[in-house]
Amino acid sequence: MFHYLLNIDAFLLIEKLVLIAIIVGLCMVVAMYTTFAERRVAAFIQDRLGPNRAGPFGILQPLADGVKLFFKEEIIPNFSSHFLFILGPGLAMTFALLASAVIPWGSNLEIFGRTVPLQIADVNIGILYVFGVVSMGVYGIMIGSWASNNKYSLMGGLRAASQIISYELALGISLIALLMITGTLRLNEIVLQQQAGYWNIVYQPLGFFIYLICAFAECNRTPFDLPEAENELIGGYHTEYSSMKLGFYLFAEYVNMFISSAVMVTLFFGGYDIPFVDESTLSTNVAGILSVLAFMIKISLFLFFFIWVRWTVPRFRYDQLMRLGWKTLIPLALFNMLATGAWMLFTNK
Amino acid sequence: MTPFTNRSKPVDRRPMSLMEKIYVPAVVEGLAITFGHIFRRKPTIQFPEKQRVFGTAFRGLHVLNRDEEGRENCTACGLCAVACPAEAITMEAAERQPGEENLYREEKYAARYEINMLRCIFCGLCEEACPKDAIYLTETFTPSDYTRKQFIYTKEDLLIPHPVKEPEAYEKALGNKPKRIKQKDS
Amino acid sequence: MQITTLLFLLLSIMAVGAALMVLFSKNPVHSILWLIVVFFAISGHYLLLNAQFLAVVNIIVYAGAIMVLFLFVVMMMNLNQEDIEPVKNYRLQILGVLSGGVMLLIIVLAVMRLQETQPVQLKVGDAGLITNLGKTLFNNYVLPFEISSVLFLSAIMGAVIIGRREED
Known part of the structure; x- marks a missing residue:
């Protein structure tokens, strides 16, 4: 009946659906094991051992945690808006996963004679898409916090909103400097440029630094975890949540970390580029698989860094957070943009 | 006010230098410290597989002793209950009937003997008060449980296994401590 | 019927329906959330016109930043429906009627000048x-x-x- 609507390549459709399923699954699994890595690394930093009982070295711990969350009692507060209360964690998770659509996870693969790019959608506004999705992510937190009908939750939601808006500005401006160099918004093209030349970190160290700090703030990670400050706001926006809805919020944070690590690697560290190897000498499939591996290794280094910083640096005070965002990062980002422009004019690029 | 120790350190209220204001060097320094800790030897003792080595003075769970023939030492004199500062011990005495000589060493014995492990402070005063060598604090510690009632240990829980019928369990439950004390006495 | 026409209809119904919900919701927070839905529908229209940049900027700026601020303010002031008194200002009412009338006039004029247009086609047009x-x-x-x-x-x-x- 609707076959005329689908006059698109059926193979393309299947290929993309499979790719989407794989990538979403990958995000979930990586997020699960990041929670495990967080607990283990935290323990090691604090001279403990961490969870090592479930399975060899405790690698089944995330499954146990997930099962526990599913079997916990679900509590929905009486005076909250039920629909919005359930919508909140769903939105947080959805927007966290959405950004994975434009990230190039690797170079091409050849399957049954078809060249399959390891990217769901190569849109020509890739960076802006990521930016837009990240800026929507705060709604999950805000809606959930408001629907909880709890003052601590609301405080957490308001903090999240103002924090994310403040740091988005510096994030955007630091990206503009990068875009002036690359001249394209297409993420795949940015990676290809870095594959041919040097990684962008060489050209944009300051831009990367600003982006890194803002990424911490956008993911609500320590030292910017004020929205969920345990000791002042008893959990912040997820105070009233329990069971898997709480799990979704916590999980979305780790998916966000994974995605923003992937974006940072793509923009500044050559994406799926394998360092010191000329990919054109390898066959397509080998290069494709190796590139995915290289990408994942780079991402896991970033994830480790996220965790490492969390267990080192204490939380900022709220006025310090705002001062850092508005009075330090934004002027720095503007300076970086001007300097990049001047340098490009000077070298006639 | 004079300080009690020589460890007190006055708060440094000087304005921050430029390096401190940038904040990043301090963060990097902190990161280096935490990274070093990842490779430190962990002091954790993984309990069920490995057990901590206790000091010779360790006082754990009580045991009610028997003599070599397996007769209960306790005569329900009540000295342990009197000595107990936490009032964790209650007992009820009974007279030995003819034919029970293989069960109880003397004419009087404890029909009921209970220690509330939630009250007990493991001070070992009962051990010192006992004139009959009947109660010892061993080197095991109280296992956790879900209800308070489980923590009131009855005589059956406390009695050491029979040395003739179950010699291995007896040796194990005895541990090192009663032996040590016996050696010291003799 | 082309798939673009179907999408256009869906997005239009979504936009108009959500816009009506903005007006009819009693709770200001719900109004704002419906307004965000409107922005998404409009971004969808931009995408149909192959104006990807406009679509994304619309989401970043309006849905992502301005609406967050709106939501922020409304949540902060904790506007409950019983607290809001109906506007009794006479001048404001007259102004409202006037601006509404002008809006209606524009719509009527636009409808009168309506011509048959080509249905939207995907991946055609590069103005955006x-x-x-x-x-x-x-x-x-x-x-x-x-x-x-x-x-x-x-x-x-x-x-x-x-x-x-x-x-x-």
């Missing part, structure tokens, strides 16, 4: 692509663009002056 948009903006419309940037600058300065602490 970022390269073309940038070139047009910095060639044909550079003066209005710069003037509006001066306007923004003055707005920022005003905000700084209002927000500055009184020095005495």
Whole structure:
């Protein structure tokens, strides 16, 4: 009946659906094991051992945690808006996963004679898409916090909103400097440029630094975890949540970390580029698989860094957070943009 | 006010230098410290597989002793209950009937003997008060449980296994401590 | 019926329906959430016109930043429906009727001039692509663009002056 609507390549459709399923699954699994890595690394930093009982070295711990969350009692507060209360964690998770659509996870693969790019959608506004999705992510937190009908939750939601808006500005401006160099918004093209030349970190160290700090703030990670400050706001926006809805919020944070690590690697560290190897000498499939591996290794280094910083640096005070965002990062980002422009004019690029 | 120790350190209220204001060097320094800790030897003792080595003075769970023939030492004199500062011990005495000589060493014995492990402070005063060598604090510690009632240990829980019928369990439950004390006495 | 027409209809129904919900919701927070749905529908329309840049910027700026601020303010002030009194100001009512009337006039005029148009086609038209948009903006419309940037600058300065602490 609707076959005329689908006059698109059926193979393309299947290929993309499979790719989407794989990538979403990958995000979930990586997020699960990041929670495990967080607990283990935290323990090691604090001279403990961490969870090592479930399975060899405790690698089944995330499954146990997930099962526990599913079997916990679900509590929905009486005076909250039920629909919005359930919508909140769903939105947080959805927007966290959405950004994975434009990230190039690797170079091409050849399957049954078809060249399959390891990217769901190569849109020509890739960076802006990521930016837009990240800026929507705060709604999950805000809606959930408001629907909880709890003052601590609301405080957490308001903090999240103002924090994310403040740091988005510096994030955007630091990206503009990068875009002036690359001249394209297409993420795949940015990676290809870095594959041919040097990684962008060489050209944009300051831009990367600003982006890194803002990424911490956008993911609500320590030292910017004020929205969920345990000791002042008893959990912040997820105070009233329990069971898997709480799990979704916590999980979305780790998916966000994974995605923003992937974006940072793509923009500044050559994406799926394998360092010191000329990919054109390898066959397509080998290069494709190796590139995915290289990408994942780079991402896991970033994830480790996220965790490492969390267990080192204490939380900022709220006025310090705002001062850092508005009075330090934004002027720095503007300076970086001007300097990049001047340098490009000077070298006639 | 004079300080009690020589460890007190006055708060440094000087304005921050430029390096401190940038904040990043301090963060990097902190990161280096935490990274070093990842490779430190962990002091954790993984309990069920490995057990901590206790000091010779360790006082754990009580045991009610028997003599070599397996007769209960306790005569329900009540000295342990009197000595107990936490009032964790209650007992009820009974007279030995003819034919029970293989069960109880003397004419009087404890029909009921209970220690509330939630009250007990493991001070070992009962051990010192006992004139009959009947109660010892061993080197095991109280296992956790879900209800308070489980923590009131009855005589059956406390009695050491029979040395003739179950010699291995007896040796194990005895541990090192009663032996040590016996050696010291003799 | 083409798939684009179907999408167009869906997005239009979504936009108009959500816009009506903005007006009819009693709770201001719900109104704002419906407004976000409207922005998403409009971004969908931009995408149908192959104006990807506009679509994303619409989401970043309106749905992502301005609506967050709206939501922030409404949540902060905790506007409950019993607290809001109906507007009794006579002048405001007259102004409302006037502006509504003008709006209606525009719509009526637009409908009268309606002509048969081509249905939207995917991947056709490049006015909204970022390269073309940038070139047009910095060639044909550079003066209005710069003037509006001066306007923004003055707005920022005003905000700084209002927000500055009184020095005495």
